[in-house]
Amino acid sequence: MYHKLCLRLSAGALALLVLAACNDDSPEKPSSDAGSSDGGDVAADANPDATSNACPLDGTAPADDVAADINGWTVSVDGATGAWSITAAGGDEPVLAGPGSCGRDDDGWHAPARVASGEADVKSSFGNFRIELESEQASLEWLSTANIAPSVEQTDDAVVISWPLPLDEPADAAAELRFSAEGAQNLAVELTTNVEDLDTGEITTTCRPDEAFFGLGSQTAGMNLRGRTFPLWTQEQGNSKPEDGGTFPLNNFPEAAYAPMGIWHSSAGYAAIIGHDSYSEIDLCEESADRVRLRSHKELPRFVLVAGESPKERLTAITEYTGRVDPAPPAWVFGPWFDAVGGPWRVEEVATALRDNDIPASAIWTEDWIGGKSTATGYRLSYAWEWDDELYPNLPDTIDGLQNRGFAFLGYFNPFIPTNVRMFTEGEENGYLIQTQEDETYLFQDPAFRNSTLIDLTNPDAVDWLQGYMTKAADELGIDGWMADFAEWLPVDAKLHSGQTGWEFHNQYPLAWQKANKDALTEAHADQSPSNDWTFFARSGWASTNGGSAGFAATMWGGDQNTNWRYDDGFPTIVPIGAHLGLSGVSLYGSDIAGYNSLGTSNTDKELFFRWSAAGAFHPLMRTHHGGDKCDNWNFDRDAETLAHYRRWASVHTLLYPYFQRLVTEATEEGLPITRHPFLVEPNRPALWTGDGYQFFTGDDILVAPVLADDATDRTVTLPEQGWWPLFGDTPALGTPAQGDAVTVDVSAPVTEIPVFVRPGTILPLLSEAVDSFYGSSEPGVTDLADVDGELRLALYPDTEGNVQLGLDDGVSASGAGWTSTSSLDWNSASLGDTALPTCDSTGADASCVDPAAKTARLVGVTEATLKVGSAQLSLSADEATDFVVGVAGDAWGEWTEATPYTGLNADAPSWCEGHTE
Template identity: 30%
Template sequence: MRAAIPLVLASMVILSQACGEDRQVVTLSNGEVKFVAELSPFRFSIENKDGRTVLQSAGAKDESHRSVNATYEEPYYRVQVLPGWDTYGGLAEGWRGGINATVVEQTATTMVFDIPGVSGDVRFSVALEGTKVTMVTKAQGTWTDGGQPWNKVSLAFDLPADEHFFGLGERFTSVDHRGLSLYAWPEEGGLGKGENTPRGPLNPVPNGPSMTYFPVPFFLSSKGYAAWMNTTRRTQVHFGSEREDAFRLEAYAPELTTVVYVHDDPKESLDDFSRDTGRPFVPAPWVFGPKKISGGLTLIDGVPEFRAFRDKKIPLTVIDDAAHFLPARFEVGHEEDLKGFAQLLHHWGYKLVGYYNPYVSLTLDGAKGDREYGIAHNLFLKDEKGNVGSAFLGSGGFQAVATIDLTNPEGVSWFQDLMRRALNLGYDGWMHDFGEYVQPTWKAHDGRTGAELHNAFPVLSAKAAHDLLVKERPDNFLFFVRAGYVGTAHYVPAVWGGDPEGTFDETQGLPALLRGGLNLGMTGVPMWGSDISGFKCLTDFPNDKEVYLRWVEVGAVSPFMEEETSCANPTGADKHKWNTFADEETTRIYAAMTRFHTRMQPYFMALSRDAHQSGIPMMRHPFLMFPKEPRVWGIEDAFFLGPSLYTTPVVRRGLTARKVFFPQGRYVDLDEGKLYVGPSETTVPVPLQKLPVFLVEGQLLPLLDPTIDTLAPATEPSVVTPETVKDRLDVVTALAPGSTASFVLFDGTKLTATRTGSPDESDALDAVDEARIGTCERCTLATAQGDIDRLRVSSNLATKTQVRFRGITLTSDGPVPRRIRWDVRAIR
């Protein structure tokens, strides 16, 4: 219970002789964190349970860098070529917050401050809960007496020279964000300026480094904390971009809730954040199979492309026919053909996805019925004049579209009815596109303006699809989004990185997309992939074989592996991209990469369980694993794929070797057996066909049988499905003497490998050759490879198995009978 504060508080300490003046200092502590505030000038800090200060407010460095601040900013919206691009251009004439504070309320774990300013005050409250500190900043003033109310608040903090920042959603131009100002506002993708052209205020065009489809106002700090700006209004961070010794958080709203999570381990902060905002969704098992855009009319060697994949033994699970059910009803008149195509694909072990967005065309004839229904029932967002809000869209033909009002329950139900059209034809899901086009001046059914709704709209769109599919296709669907915000991960099976430039473009091509995926992972969104070979073909750089294969390699180690065939260029230029069947080498490498990805399905499923339980991503930037190692903070092109793999894909043109930093530990090249010991930097060969992937010593990698064709069921007997190979599992591990590795599969099977015995301790096992090791039971094959001894050991078929070979004990214990084919890389 709160109570008024007397002049002298038990928690207040008077400290003397501070710059010749007395300072009042107040504290809150719960044993896990401590909040300490000086009242004049107002300045606060947050300490961890060890007494170390992790965050210190700025005090009163200058007018804009005061601990707590507020102002009025006149909104101004620029005209952009695309309405999906951010248009905000407001300017504040100055900050009006005060310098000194008084305590007005206090409990054992909360405190409220009043900070008088010019023509008003700021009410600043703090609450402690475990390791979480929640701060609410509320502006209560006007620009001048009787003038416009304050509509913008700010918090400013000291910036130590060694502090660095990560996360903030899918950011394409940086991983360490120090030195940048970045706003949170989902928008249409930008235009890059070419390979090797660094980021800048206009690269990408038109709004620079902030541009993203999927912002998340949550970041991790190298100082042992994370912060979440809990609002759906526009926010912006200034990480030392205004002055080198300070950073600021600001919200374009009169009130901001800021949550600070205090943990030395950033994974623990991610755990707290995902618990507060919704745990990530666990996809259906087949979602981890590769996806490719393909129609029934595409022929390869005289047969439909989907048949060519099966004939050539190229693993593929999902076909995306890009049928645009919205905004203009492409399917009308083709229903029977599409239903038959879905049935044919299901027979051959494919899942079929189409295309949706939350829009209805205002100009194309195909949408006439939907358009008239939506207008008659008041189911569209309105503009400032009360008319149906209209935005230009270039998807499915150039057109004006209306946005379904998803704050209206009737609008949600109608949108779900429109999505049922695809399910009724046998589709298994769809690309769930767009969501960034809500204009700031629009009005919604629930009374929100577009400025209030814009960031939340992609979440509402994803939730509508999620709720429909969970009800009608439980555990058996895929929809994937590009736009998102806080909460999206709770609803979506997958996220794809939007519409990249199909080159090594620095801010919109392959290097940028990998940055985006790593950043998104550091904000609790685990299931990510990118358009293999890109979508746009706007620059003069070649969309060639090297781009294609390097992107295929990145796709192989992305949880969501998906390929795009478009080479979009609205100028009409005749542009073409490399493709899977362009030459024999490409087909061979593509098949190897899709097979590797498909075989990792048991691994991905376990990682998705871990993400759901703790928010930890599947693609893990080295900062998450080694937060105190400064040499990993600047890494932009290497990551841990779960605990067992470290991968360093090539994302720039012309490389046949690249430098790799290996953090603390030992790593074995998965293909060649070469051992790397960290921490160290070394040069690794990377010919075009090489995806650098390293086994982490002391970890396990479970894999499906290499004959797998698809992760979907099939009625065609020649297609190899998970059901076909359910009685066998390959497990790869790297073990040093004295080490143990363990892993728990999604179904609860526990796998353990221990190398603690004498080298002469072995069971009676049959020694076999290469031809038999894949099919025999209780058998072994030992060979030398690179810096390791490769020991392959096959168990018997059972729910519980144990085999010993050369001092290594290998066990499995689970609900399903399996023959475990162990592949031990024994470090010498």
Template identity: 30%
Template sequence: MNARFVAVEGGFDLMWSGRALLAHRQTVVGDPARAVTCGMGEPTVEMHRGNFRIDDHYTPLPVGNAIEVSTTRVSLGGRPDTSPDVELEILQTASGFALEITTNDPSCNRLALEICAATDESIWGGGEQMSYLRLNGRRYPMWTSEPGVGRDKARELTRIMDEEGMAGGDFWTTNYPQPTYISSALYACHLDSTAWSALDFSNPARHRIEVWEGRAKLEFFFADSLPSLVGALSDRFGRAAPLPEWVVEGAIVGLKNGEQSLTRLEKIRAAGAAVSALWCEDWVGVRETSFGRRLFWDWRWRSDRYPDLPNQIESLNREGIRFLGYVNPYLAVDGGQYAEAAELGYLALQSEVDAPYIVDFGEFDCGIVDFTNPLAAEWFADRIIGREMLDFGLSGWMADFGEYLPTDLRLHDGSDPMLAHNLWPVLWAEVNARAIASRGKTGDATFFMRAGFTGVQAYCPLLWAGDQCVDFSRHDGIGTTIVAALSSGLLGNSASHSDLGGYTSLHGLVRTAELLMRWAELSAFTPVMRSHEGNRPDDNLQVDSTPEILAHFAAMSRVHAGLAPYMRHLIAEAARSGLPLQRPMFLHYADQVEFADCQDQYLLGPDLLVAPVLEEGARERTVLIPQDSGDWVNLWSGERLAGGRHGVAAPLGSPPVFMRADSAFAEIFAALVHKRGSISPEGPLP
């Protein structure tokens, strides 16, 4: 089956399988109905600590009628001295086709295309979205950035953060955007560009794609089912190395308490927790700032904080526990590695001066390692990650940041920073994957990232959902981690997880025991269960703060460890097919319309249905069981439910989770009750 252009009066249609994807017209009177529009733009970009304010001075360039139409090419005539000629060309591909759009006017640096939409069509994707899984009715700029604190303009916390430095965010701000969407009409569309772009689904009749370039390439993918479509996208964007087996054998306990972290770990293990790794991001030292406890960005072991760390890592390894650390692609100006990189010429430069570009990260300054310089990328992979981390004994790390590339600096390869900005997380992911491969540890060591863009799938084996608030809030709390996993998973990112308990604690917002427990229940049924002390550890409850919280965390960690055989099965399936571990309900039940915007429950593989409690104080919730799929069995009570809407009890310690009654993994799932142990029906509370 081939895509083709068809000439019609005043324009053309782009046809595929009997439907029009593009319809370009010149009406007799009134405004034209255009599939393609062009313009000139001059952006203004303001960045403050990874938060961006971007505006555009835009001048439209009218596009004329189709003057030549063949089955594979269309020429649109320009109007004298006011608009460029536009060429559209179809290139057939294995899973669909690509559409290339070019103009002959160098002043044209803005393009927009409008794709025909159906009224009953659902749209998903857009990278790692946080607020809405179904994208219909809204516009989503594609620009990697800090997602913001609160992310809800009606919330007082968001207003305060906006006033303090553009840091409140909105429903569309994300660490990981990607200009790719999936349609319930069984096709996907991808914009192959790193420029600023936008996916606009606010018009129910047309999907609009905007890009700040004078040429564009749209890739269309088609399949006979949504799982096959997800697999085709995974083939396109690449697959990272599978997660190591040890990652799913227990919880990764995150502590940043210096030498006391080892003592606290023993207490946590003594409480019966299943632990696969100790994650100490403060292995490089700490900075106390007004934001909270942050790290010293010089990527090497600080013996003043962990005096006996080499021996302690060896001891942990003998007990089957890995040690994880932290790194990001920036170097603090008061650290030795900054001076080394500057001497070698490996830092991005100011636009007019041969001096390193300095970024304010909040009470300390950093240089940017220039990954467009192959020598600099190799230096970071070998000198920093290889020698200081892998050779030292680390088995993994948080590969943080990647969103902060300014647009007014100078890069080694001469590329436009406006085009390099979105690419930066991908280059950062490649550096990390290269370092692991250089030590022969692919499949044994691993890393996790929050930032991303098109192509990060080929390098990063594990996403995490960023810096949620320590609360149940609609746009920046626990529930957004589900949306993040489901949206990114549709685009070939097989595994995602979150900071258990959230991260951001500001302006009096602190964790409750209930939040920690509900987040532990959610994390137990995600690919990786990892705790985090947050930006203000001393102000917030931790997993070991009280006997009740610790007992609950330990129980959920044992549940997570008990799922290891099933998780390994799903990880192997992801390597073969590209299907994510966490899946939206519609992926397997596309004919049931109530699942199109269902974002508060999900499938963990095909055999588990997970419905976490996302509302403070709730002890029951509604669960949607798929129709015509057989019975589903409550893991804790054994109650069998058929398809439909059900009210389900949800005491602390017993989150609503159901297994397929005929699952091949039924014995593994049934054993989780024993692994969890006895928990009070009312749930443990301090």
């Protein structure tokens, strides 16, 4: 509850200054799914936080109020209290504000800023970290700016609020909050002091009642991150993430992440990126419902507000810091990938099953090419960096054979070096391994409980040594890429070649790991054509103004989800992980279908595999994983129904290739992700990200709402507005009004189905057929992209006025009017211009025709043409002669709209492991 607000206007500029409430009651902690009733991307009331001018402050007379223009941003400061606000260029209301010095810490108010000296309480084990800045074990001594009168200074490009600190030495000790220009359009906010030992700090800003937050990397804790505190420290996220953190280090807190990134977006209309790489944590209105607190340790907090009128524009500005996908991935990355481990017999079994069952597949991923075996904690790899010729005696021939059949071959690398592999001796003898402070090799237990260490990625010679193994894998064996796993485990007390400690380099280690992988693959393919014919996929990551994973990792996956339905660490988490990674600049994302970790939980069963497969079809990266319990987790070839189900959704994924390619252009040019948070696409529709009704967009035009509960056969979907079409439907959905213009619709979704909707007015570009491979093949009968070159299938999803529109960068465009639900169209009347189309059963394959039963038209060799169906018209143009298949909504998808059989869990179906020994 807030008391009356009081306005003050600066005498000179009449600028709106920051206000503060005059009560001492700390509001209750909000629900973590708080929406944004302020209209999403529109700023709400000016700072609801205010400082009573009657509050007694220690110090001199109040300074003058300030309203300064810095890079187009308006920074306003109340000279009496130091309360401040920031209004973006062209904006009418502040997007971010901070409280003044009037307040008492012990009553729940946070000071505008605090600084401290001392050490944090740091616990670490098996890559998990618990870092506390205020605990009995921490030795930090905090100095507050509460109740201290500030001074305010304005220069040409900065505004500085300064508070004297109660220290004897130096006599002029002060903490300063500085607002300054960053580049041509952005605004930096940073806390500084003139006291060297004060290297920990906190900046407090205000939190609006309905403000929502997004981003921060691979977060699992809901679509709206409000109401939690997030450690920005890359780490193992644990096996299960209960609210209380569970048992350390087996479990971790919900806010722990493999790839936390210092990027966040607010529904109040701003986006920010952290300005350093040390430890930070951000309290998003958890401790007090009206306060956000950004803390940093061993670096004082600094962040940059980026310019942009919309979330998309701000994300583009963010990726100026983090980098973007470069180069664009090869086509085969967007085809389905399949795992195959255990030896060449299993690789052949998988390849044969895929081709014999007409399942599109462009890559086979064999992580145990380096060797692996089953242990009490799951299937574990050797972590060597070279081919295991005992498990795979003829690997070069195996790879050649797979590539001839249209499969890229993917392997595995990580930065661990166990003591039982040859690389340990090489690394130790040459000084390539991380060290203790006593200059000994730093040893710890790796995930397989072996004594192990890490490569020192600050040592250029060590990186060259690592890349020698990578280049050998790519050049001599022809491996097309790999999983670049881990990189979260760097101990904080390690000593590095650069002179840095593990603490100082910890968050940068994943970036150095990703850069090493990218540089090795780039070099290996530099003289090949095409030179981008490779990929790697990473799970750890980081981002700050110094760079980010978005510019290094070709693709990222969501990490090791549990093989269950839990919202803390199971199947549902793939939705927020992908959405928040996207808002952190990561463009290409996928997950382990169907989960990885079975420790302490059930194995993947048939129902979970079906649900996860369908959801994975709408991510740009669609990849199966055998999981840690490789024999007992369900897999794509476990029974005939699963083969049919996976064939269907792998085909849908394959048909979407032209749509994915359009989105790749947006990724490379604008930094926009393919998997999109609803806030990015519909910032004024908070109903789309409220609660646990997880949904995501693929691009702007496809809304995906997976069924995330077992035994469920329906779900409620929230749509931005009326008129969205079910992907395979024949009429638009009519929903029940929800918040704002959003509507809800109850959807039937048997186990074989997934609710997916398409924006009204959209034409989805699809491949004309689901080819076997995007990799290319020399084997007769294996179809690839060359077989559908110059062909497109167009699925029309009209708006309420009957209009449709398509725009592609590859020289094809289409627009139309008069289209309605499929039942209202008379396809027998179809014509090309004024010439009636013959039926397809009366023509050859090279002639334009109509199929009234299928409700589609085939148009051959089009450069300019108009298709008419009754009163509906579709104008088409192409730079080169193109064949089109045109249909409305589900009719355009043909056979893929038909559900495959599902008769139950079939738990007795034999595993692929049965009958084979390692």
